[in-house]
Amino acid sequence: MGTILVTGALGQIGSDLVPFLAEEYGAENIVASDVKDSTSLFPGIAYRKVDVTSREAISRVISNEKVSGIFHLAGILSASGEKNPELAYRVNLDGTFNVLSEAKKAGVQKVFIPSTIGVFGSSTPKKNTPVETVIRPSTMYGITKIASELLGEYFSKHLGLDVRGVRLPGIISYKTEPVAGTTDYSVEMFTHAIDGKPYACYLKRDTQLPMMYIDDALGAMLKLYESDPANLTRRTDYQLSAYSLTPGILADSIMKHIPDFEVTYSPDFRQKIAEMWPESIDCSLSAADWGFNPSYGIEETVEKMIRNLRMARDGKIAK
Numbered sequence: 137m138g139t140i141l142v143t144g145a146l147g148q149i150g151s152d153l154v155p156f157l158a159e160e161y162g163a164e165n166i167v168a169s170d171v172k173d174s175t176s177l178f179p180g181i182a183y184r185k186v187d188v189t190s191r192e193a194i195s196r197v198i199s200n201e202k203v204s205g206i207f208h209l210a211g212i213l214s215a216s217g218e219k220n221p222e223l224a225y226r227v228n229l230d231g232t233f234n235v236l237s238e239a240k241k242a243g244v245q246k247v248f249i250p251s252t253i254g255v256f257g258s259s260t261p262k263k264n265t266p267v268e269t270v271i272r273p274s275t276m277y278g279i280t281k282i283a284s285e286l287l288g289e290y291f292s293k294h295l296g297l298d299v300r301g302v303r304l305p306g307i308i309s310y311k312t313e314p315v316a317g318t319t320d321y322s323v324e325m326f327t328h329a330i331d332g333k334p335y336a337c338y339l340k341r342d343t344q345l346p347m348m349y350i351d352d353a354l355g356a357m358l359k360l361y362e363s364d365p366a367n368l369t370r371r372t373d374y375q376l377s378a379y380s381l382t383p384g385i386l387a388d389s390i391m392k393h394i395p396d397f398e399v400t401y402s403p404d405f406r407q408k409i410a411e412m413w414p415e416s417i418d419c420s421l422s423a424a425d426w427g428f429n430p431s432y433g434i435e436e437t438v439e440k441m442i443r444n445l446r447m448a449r450d451g452k453i454a455k
């Protein structure tokens with residue numbers, strides 16, 4: 137096999153996906169990349185600086201590293217995208233076009249591109265939202281992500297590149313604290329609780345959004361990446377979610393473990409973004425086509441997060 141390139145490897149998902157893929161395919165077959173010069177995050181795994189807005193940089197890494205598969209995670213998330221829409225456009229849309237074009241040119245076998253529940257807008261039905269529905273996002277993040285889904289489908293159907301992808305919900309993980317999205321309150325709530333600090337949540341207590349634990353997201357991404365193309369009725373918009381969560385439900389659940397944890401609610405601009413997104417999404421096509429079956433519910437996620445964060449704080453597991 138050739139190597140698997142991960143772009144955006146230092147982000148919330150990449151920092152878990154890289155070691156996960158190294159376990160699966162062998163560390164020597166993985167190349168992590170991001171815009172930073174270097175990292176100590178992935179001992180024993182090759183790291184290359186790659187800015188996805190540069191076609192030349194992508195072309196170079198694909199040919200130098202003999203890349204046969206790409207997990208293209210580099211992207212600007214919803215909250216950062218609203219602060220810097222031009223950057224979001226360049227990284228999310230030009231970056232995806234660059235990766236797909238260079239992958240096609242170099243004969244890369246497969247490209248995985250994550251999308252998001254952020255593709256939906258306020259006119260989308262909110263409950264059990266299907267894959268095909270009204271899709272009129274009004275954030276730059278959503279606009280670039282729905283366009284990326286369609287680009288992936290175009291490269292797949294018309295240019296013969298095997299492109300697959302999922303619409304991710306909010307992801308709960310402990311390794312890299314996310315700071316650029318709308319669903320990040322969940323991780324922030326955990327870190328504040330563990331550190332014995334009160335938390336001022338930027339979403340209202342009852343704002344409901346689809347979410348899942350990182351291990352379920354990684355397992356699902358690999359499962360789709362590996363699945364027989366003959367079973368796939370979709371390309372880049374398979375939906376994933378394990379549960380719908382509100383800040384209030386999460387706070388109450390954390391308080392069962394840390395009773396003196398205090399949460400207050402002071403919504404900011406991210407509340408408007410959250411209100412445009414679905415409360416729950418329909419994942420039945422992912423289950424039917426390639427066996428999506430998440431195993432972490434809310435309680436299991438909370439227990440695992442608290443255990444992992446405590447162990448990471450004590451230096452017992454990698455942070």
Ligand code: AKB
Binds near residue numbers: 317
């Ligand atoms: C964000 O909040 O921007 C992301 C997402 C749901 O796509 N976590």
